[in-house]
Amino acid sequence: MTSTFISHELKSFWRAKNTGKNIAVRIVMGLLILYLLGSILVIGFALDKILEGIYKNQDIVAPFCGILLLYFLCDLLLRLQLQELPTLKVQPYLHLRVKRNTVIKYLSAVSMLSFFNLWPYLLFSFFIFKVIAPDSGVAALAFFVAITGFMVFNNYLALYIKRRSNLNGWIFLAVSAVLILINAGDFMWHFYSIKAISYSFFGKMMTTPALALVPVALAAVMFYINFLFLKANLYLEDLNANKASSYKNSTDYPILNRFGSVGDLVANEIKLIFRNKRPRSALIMGLFFMLYGLFFYPNPAFKNNEGFKVFVGMFMTGIFIINYGQFMFSWQASHFDGILVSKVKFTDFLKAKYLLFTGVSTVAFILTIPYVYFGWRVVLIHFVMYLWNLGVNTTIILYFANRNHRRIDLSKGASFNWEGVGATQLLVSIPLLVTPFVLYAPLRYFVNSNVALAVLAAVGVICIALRPFWIKKLEQDFITKKFKLAEGFRAK
Numbered sequence: 001m002t003s004t005f006i007s008h009e010l011k012s013f014w015r016a017k018n019t020g021k022n023i024a025v026r027i028v029m030g031l032l033i034l035y036l037l038g039s040i041l042v043i044g045f046a047l048d049k050i051l052e053g054i055y056k057n058q059d060i061v062a063p064f065c066g067i068l069l070l071y072f073l074c075d076l077l078l079r080l081q082l083q084e085l086p087t088l089k090v091q092p093y094l095h096l097r098v099k100r101n102t103v104i105k106y107l108s109a110v111s112m113l114s115f116f117n118l119w120p121y122l123l124f125s126f127f128i129f130k131v132i133a134p135d136s137g138v139a140a141l142a143f144f145v146a147i148t149g150f151m152v153f154n155n156y157l158a159l160y161i162k163r164r165s166n167l168n169g170w171i172f173l174a175v176s177a178v179l180i181l182i183n184a185g186d187f188m189w190h191f192y193s194i195k196a197i198s199y200s201f202f203g204k205m206m207t208t209p210a211l212a213l214v215p216v217a218l219a220a221v222m223f224y225i226n227f228l229f230l231k232a233n234l235y236l237e238d239l240n241a242n243k244a245s246s247y248k249n250s251t252d253y254p255i256l257n258r259f260g261s262v263g264d265l266v267a268n269e270i271k272l273i274f275r276n277k278r279p280r281s282a283l284i285m286g287l288f289f290m291l292y293g294l295f296f297y298p299n300p301a302f303k304n305n306e307g308f309k310v311f312v313g314m315f316m317t318g319i320f321i322i323n324y325g326q327f328m329f330s331w332q333a334s335h336f337d338g339i340l341v342s343k344v345k346f347t348d349f350l351k352a353k354y355l356l357f358t359g360v361s362t363v364a365f366i367l368t369i370p371y372v373y374f375g376w377r378v379v380l381i382h383f384v385m386y387l388w389n390l391g392v393n394t395t396i397i398l399y400f401a402n403r404n405h406r407r408i409d410l411s412k413g414a415s416f417n418w419e420g421v422g423a424t425q426l427l428v429s430i431p432l433l434v435t436p437f438v439l440y441a442p443l444r445y446f447v448n449s450n451v452a453l454a455v456l457a458a459v460g461v462i463c464i465a466l467r468p469f470w471i472k473k474l475e476q477d478f479i480t481k482k483f484k485l486a487e488g489f490r491a492k
Contacts, residue, residue: 001102033115037122044123048131062199064127069198072150077179079158083114104230111159120147142209149215156222160229176284265352272331276410279331282323289319290367297374306449310440313382316368318389320360321397326428328401330408333489340486346478350471357394361386384457391463393432395470400428402481405488
């Protein structure tokens with residue numbers, strides 16, 4: 001049956017309408033992956049020399065054991081963001097005489113073909129052969145078994161989390177936050193040492209090789225959990241059965257009820273974000289960029305550079321507007337024709353976009369308040385750029401949205417996916433990044449920075465107050481562009 005699945009996937013690939021484009025993308029991806037694997041291979045070959053240079057006159061086995069667990073934590077974080085789910089479309093087989101276990105085993109086996117599973121062998125094999133194996137061949141074998149166990153565990157844990165996240169987007173955010181906090185607890189707050197924990201396990205394998213069976217057992221348990229989850233949710237009706245019974249009229253977010261039909265549209269947009277990989281990645285990247293200031297504010301070189309703080313403030317409070325908004329209305333490409341013929345007023349559609357941007361940017365500003373540690377003026381700048389984002393950048397984004405007619409397939413993953421990217425995204429970045437400095441720079445130079453910030457805040461507030469005017473103009477512009485947008489979104 002495995003050969004049949006492979007044959008069907010190959011036929012599906014070669015018979016697709018955009019086969020030529022897919023081949024070109026895969027060639028580029030293949031070259032990039034080969035470059036990454038080659039770079040990792042070089043690092044792995046010289047790992048013993050690198051550790052000798054860092055830990056001079058010390059036994060390098062100890063730091064090697066210390067970095068293994070840290071590597072697998074980072075590997076899990078990368079897998080959650082980049083690793084794709086197996087692509088077999090199981091629906092056509094469900095009404096045939098094909099055992100569900102056969103389909104699930106195929107999906108589980110295919111997932112092991114990820115290039116992430118090669119990384120630990122390329123990175124650590126040379127060190128094990130060159131340093132550990134000459135002293136103890138059994139210990140070297142134990143290290144290979146343990147690394148394989150953790151690799152398989154990470155593989156199926158990442159797939160399990162991503163599949164659960166397709167049902168509830170908050171799971172992905174919660175797991176990502178936990179992984180970030182685990183690393184922050186070591187490197188920022190120093191509550192514990194991941195390296196010490198890693199050495200306490202891998203270091204003992206030098207004398208107790210049987211410990212290598214622990215990660216193997218964890219991998220077996222994770223495989224079984226993943227297997228049971230797939231088996232329980234293989235049918236579409238099983239995946240949606242509970243949702244149908246718990247569906248609430250209007251919106252599942254009570255705070256949006258007061259906005260009427262606009263609130264319903266925002267609720268649908270939120271569900272679109274949480275239930276699909278690529279828009280969800282835009283939100284997650286926005287959360288990661290809340291740490292952007294930590295890379296610059298502690299740096300003495302940027303301490304007195306207020307212009308740079310303006311850029312950082314605009315970026316952190318408006319990153320979602322930039323990341324997610326640049327693909328308006330491509331997120332709705334698959335059902336754009338339905339929007340055109342529905343009873344939904346385009347005015348409400350635009351109001352929903354404004355409301356979504358306002359809500360997410362408000363949360364982003366609140367998350368940047370702890371930067372008061374670097375001074376109250378930093379928070380003041382963030383607030384000014386928050387107003388600027390709500391007033392100016394939201395309107396700029398929606399203006400260029402009427403000119404972006406590239407389709408995005410929500411069913412595709414976010415990693416290495418350039419679908420929907422075009423000249424519009426390059427053009428929109430210019431006014432977003434340049435416009436505030438056109439006002440700020442001359443005012444700060446000829447007057448002072450307080451006046452420059454006051455003008456930016458005033459322009460932001462005025463543009464927020466003029467939203468009904470901008471919505472009317474955007475609607476008129478949309479009417480002249482809607483058929484071209486619809487035609488572009490139909491192209492697959």
